[in-house]
Amino acid sequence: MKEPTHITPDLLAAMQGVMQSVGGKVDSSKCPVRDVMDHIGDKWSSLLMVALGSKPHRFGELKRAVPDISQRMLTQTLRDLQADGLVSRHVFPTVPPSVEYRLTPMGESMMPPLMGLMAWAAAHHAQIKQARLDFAEQAAA
Amino acid sequence: MKEPTHITPDLLAAMQGVMQSVGGKVDSSKCPVRDVMDHIGDKWSSLLMVALGSKPHRFGELKRAVPDISQRMLTQTLRDLQADGLVSRHVFPTVPPSVEYRLTPMGESMMPPLMGLMAWAAAHHAQIKQARLDFAEQAAA
DNA sequence: TGGGTTGGTTCCTTCAAGGTAACTATCTCC
DNA sequence: GGAGATAGTTACCTTGAAGGAACCAACCCA
Numbered sequence: 001m002k003e004p005t006h007i008t009p010d011l012l013a014a015m016q017g018v019m020q021s022v023g024g025k026v027d028s029s030k031c032p033v034r035d036v037m038d039h040i041g042d043k044w045s046s047l048l049m050v051a052l053g054s055k056p057h058r059f060g061e062l063k064r065a066v067p068d069i070s071q072r073m074l075t076q077t078l079r080d081l082q083a084d085g086l087v088s089r090h091v092f093p094t095v096p097p098s099v100e101y102r103l104t105p106m107g108e109s110m111m112p113p114l115m116g117l118m119a120w121a122a123a124h125h126a127q128i129k130q131a132r133l134d135f136a137e138q139a140a141a
Numbered sequence: 142m143k144e145p146t147h148i149t150p151d152l153l154a155a156m157q158g159v160m161q162s163v164g165g166k167v168d169s170s171k172c173p174v175r176d177v178m179d180h181i182g183d184k185w186s187s188l189l190m191v192a193l194g195s196k197p198h199r200f201g202e203l204k205r206a207v208p209d210i211s212q213r214m215l216t217q218t219l220r221d222l223q224a225d226g227l228v229s230r231h232v233f234p235t236v237p238p239s240v241e242y243r244l245t246p247m248g249e250s251m252m253p254p255l256m257g258l259m260a261w262a263a264a265h266h267a268q269i270k271q272a273r274l275d276f277a278e279q280a281a282a
Numbered sequence: 283t284g285g286g287t288t289g290g291t292t293c294c295t296t297c298a299a300g301g302t303a304a305c306t307a308t309c310t311c312c
Numbered sequence: 313g314g315a316g317a318t319a320g321t322t323a324c325c326t327t328g329a330a331g332g333a334a335c336c337a338a339c340c341c342a
Contacts, residue, residue: 033266035270038184076300082276084269085268085276096319097309099319112257116258117255117257121174122177124250124251128176201287212289237339238289238339284342286339294331296331297328298329
C-alpha cells in the first residue's frame with residue numbers, strides 16, 4: 001500500500017499551467033484547453049495523427065490505414081487538422097494527381113504527449129474493461 | 142530551427158505499443174486505444190479528472206469548480222468515470238448525506254499523460270488559433 | 283409550515299457528429 | 313467504349329451527446 005503520492009511536483013506544475021490557462025475556474029467555452037481538446041478528442045483525429053506520425057501518407061493510403069473511416073470523414077478530418085496547422089497538404093501534379101499529407105512541426109510536437117496518453121490507454125485497457133465488468137455486476141447486485 | 146527530429150526512439154516505442162495494441166491496422170471498434178480515448182475524449186471527463194486531480198471533491202464542489210456543467214452531465218460523467226475505475230465514490234452518512242469523489246490509483250496514474258496533453262494544448266493554443274485564422278483567410282482568397 | 287441544503291433522477295428537446303450513397307473529373311489500361 | 317484508380321464533393325438521414333427544467337427524498341432550522 002503506497003502512501004497517497006497523489007500529485008508529484010512536476011504534475012502539479014503542469015496542472016497549474018493548465019488551470020491558469022483556464023482562469024482558475026474551469027470556465028468553459030473560452031477555455032484554451034477545451035478548444036484544443038474538443039478537436040483532437042473527436043473520433044478520427046488522433047488516429048490520423050498516429051498514422052501520419054509514422055510517415056507522410058497519401059489520401060488513399062490513409063483510407064487503407066484506417067479502414068473503417070468514410071471518405072467524407074477522412075476529407076473533413078484532414079481539413080480540420082490542416083486548419084489547425086497540425087497537418088500540411090501537398091499536391092503533386094502527377095499523371096493522376098496525387099496528394100500527400102504530412103505532419104507540420106507543430107503536429108510533430110503534439111505526438112509525444114498524444115502518444116503518452118494513448119500508451120497509457122493501451123496499457124490500462126484490460127484493467128478498465130475489468131473495472132467496467134465489476135461495476136456492472138455490482139450495480140446489478 | 143531544429144532539425145526534423147520527427148520521431149524519437151521513445152516515441153517510436155510508444156507508437157509501436159499503440160499500433161500493436163491496435164493490430165497493425167487501426168481497425169476500429171475493438172481497438173483498445175479508441176475504447177479508452179472515446180471516454181476521456183468527451184466533453185467533461187478530462188475536466189473532472191483535472192479537478193479531482195488536485196484534491197477530492199464533493200458533488201457540489203465539483204459543480205462549482207466546473208460552473209457550466211449541468212447536474213445531469215455531472216452525475217452521468219462521474220458514473221462513467223466510476224465505472225471505468227478512475228474515480229471512487231464515498232458516501233458519508235452525515236446529517237445531510239455528503240458524497241466525496243476522488244481519483245483511484247489508476248485515475249492518478251492517468252494524470253501525468255493527461256496533463257501532458259493538456260499542457261501541450263495550453264501551450265499551443267495561440268498558435269492553433271492563428272493557424273485557423275490563416276487557413277480561413279487563405280480559403281477565402 | 284415551509285424554505286434551504288445535499289445529491290441526485292426523469293422527461294423533453296435540440297444540435298452536431300458521423301454514416302451512406304451518389305456524383306464529379308481526369309487519365310490509363312484492356 | 314467501358315472499367316478502374318486518383319481525390320474528392322454534395323445531399324440526405326440517423327443517432328447519440330448534451331442542455332434545461334422540473335421533480336424527489338431526507339433532514340435541518342426558524
